[in-house]
Amino acid sequence: MFNLNGINFVNPEAMYYLNNYIVIIIIGIICSIPLKKVKEKLLDNTKSKKKEIIVGLLGSIACVFIVIVSTASLVNNSFNPFLYFRF
Amino acid sequence: MVFSSVVFLYIFLPIMLLIYFVVPKKFKNLVMIISSFIFFAWGEIRYIPIMLILAVMDFWCGNKINKHWEDKRKKKIYLWIDIGVNLLILFFFKYADFIISSINGVTGLNIPLLNIPLPIGVSFNTFQSLSYIIDVYRGTVVCEKSFYNYLTYTTLFPQIIAGPIVRYETVDEELVDKKISLDNFSLGMRRFIIGLGKKVLIANNVGAMWNIIETGSYGEMTVLLSWIGIISFALQIYFDFSGYSDMAIGLAKIFGMDFDENFNYPYISKSITEFWRRWHMTLSSWFRDYIYIPLGGNRKGLPKQIRNILIVWALTRSMAWSILEFCFMGSLLWNNTNYRKIIYAKSIRKNTKNIWTFIYNIACINKLGNIRI
Known part of the structure; x- marks a missing residue:
């Protein structure tokens, strides 16, 4: 991991994987961090009723989106390991 | 059965929810119990008798402790009977083969291994039972007087296979009086969907990346690749476990119960x-x-x-x-x-x-x- 064995830093294969997966990795990293400021802005309901409705609607649309895409992923029999097997 | 599967999301859950909300209050726990058995038996039917035995033991010992509250010696005996049964089951499934093979190694005998597959959720189940009986002994909770309610608690399917460890004190009131409302339904559904997204959209995908790297040959390893691998793995386990916990918490909320946060x-x-x-x-x-x-x-x-x-x-x-x-x-x-x-x-x-x-x-x-x- 720190180039101690004299292996290459990068090779075409690594770049290929990086290209394919960088987006999901970044999304993952962002979602691992509590974005307090963004949350505060979104959930601040005292500002206007209209904003409250829009935020609520966006949330619901996001939920529907997640369900649809997840279902597609599951129906597709994609990689879906169950990590709890040894517990 | 797993939460992130078509059979759960589109067959088991909709049917179960429909029945649950239609049925009168006093039968809701029954619906939970039956659903939980179906859910669990889908993947692991052999463990069910043991689960039942544990439930009976916990319930019986808990009530005995309550009955002999003033008698310190008797209280301890019942406490340790229950702890003993739980640990026996836990260690048997986990270590039986390990012990046998150790004996074989040391003595040169050739006792055949039992090859017992570890039932899914056995740890969570026993940990939960232990928390109940210890809490009763300590006086943190009052023992559950109704086996019907206790069985509901111990077989609760949102947490039975992989869920957060739910202590009895967290749900003791809700076993009797569920907080069912449209608000809770939508909050719970939202939480569940977030968990589903975490598991299926994020964890599965970064997990695929990690899987490729993990099973690749060392000759093709590069510094960059190993870092991508480690980050993918870290993200996978976080989103998988926290996603699962989110789904469990969301489901519980829909049913009118509140689980503790896990991540x-x-x-x-x-x-x-x-x-x-x-x-x-x-x-x-x-x-x-x-x-x-x-x-x-x-x-x-x-x-x-x-x-x-x-x-x-x-x-x-x-x-x-x-x-x-x-x-x-x-x-x-x-x-x-x-x-x-x-x-x-x-x-x-x-x-x-x-x-x-x-x-x-x-x-x-x-x-x-x-x-x-």
């Missing part, structure tokens, strides 16, 4: 102690309250401390991952001895504590992932 953004931790207060909180608090503290925790000197850590280590031994052993031992020692003070005292600025913790975590994950540094 609190563990990767922003500034210290290992903090990490364990953010990662799988129900499990670490279980260990703290029911094993570490009763054994004296860190207050009885270093030898006992090490003994306590070893006991925790033994219990977590085959919980899949050496990460648990390693990190638990590490964090408990780290937390409670002076080593932490020595190392941190080399004035690491507050901002960089984040990075040190993360590097330590990476090291643990490293050990698990067998990626060589």
Whole structure:
């Protein structure tokens, strides 16, 4: 991991994987961090009723989106390991 | 059955929800019990008799403790009967073959291994039972007088296979009086969907990346690839476990119950102690309250401390991952001895504590992932 064995830093294969997966990795990293400021802005309901409705609607649309895409992923029999097997 | 599957999302859950909400209040627990049995039996039917025996034992011992509240000796006997049964089951499934093969190795005999597959959720189930009986003994909760309610609690399908460890005191009122409302339904549904997204959209995908790297040959390894691999792995386990917990919490909310939170953004931790207060909180608090503290925790000197850590280590031994052993031992020692003070005292600025913790975590994950540094 720190180039101690004299292996290459990068090779075409690594770049290929990086290209394919960088987006999901970044999304993952962002979602691992509590974005307090963004949350505060979104959930601040005292500002206007209209904003409250829009935020609520966006949330619901996001939920529907997640369900649809997840279902597609599951129906597709994609990689879906169950990590709890040894517990 | 798993939450992230078509059969659960589109067959089991809709039907079950429909029946649950239509049925009158006093039958809701019955619907839960039957659904939980179906859910569990879908994948693991052999364990069901044992689950039932445990439920009966816990319930019976709990009531006996309550009945003989003034008699200290009798209370202890019933406590230890129940603990004994639970531990027997836990260790049998986990260590039977290990013990047999050790005996074989030492004595040269050739006793055939039992080859018992580990039933899914046996640890969570026994840990939950233990928390119940210990809480009854301590007087933290009043024993459950209705077997119907206790069986509901112990077989609750949102948590039975992989869920957060739900202590009896968390749901004792809700077993009788569910908080069912449209608000709770939508909040719970939202939480469930977020968990589903975490598991299917994020965890599965980064997990695929990690899987490719893990099974690749060492000759093709590069520095960049190993870092991508480790980050993918770290993201996979976080989103998989926290996603599953979210789904469990969301489901419970829909049914009118409140589970405790299980993950609190563990990767922003500034210290290992903090990490364990953010990662799988129900499990670490279980260990703290029911094993570490009763054994004296860190207050009885270093030898006992090490003994306590070893006991925790033994219990977590085959919980899949050496990460648990390693990190638990590490964090408990780290937390409670002076080593932490020595190392941190080399004035690491507050901002960089984040990075040190993360590097330590990476090291643990490293050990698990067998990626060589």
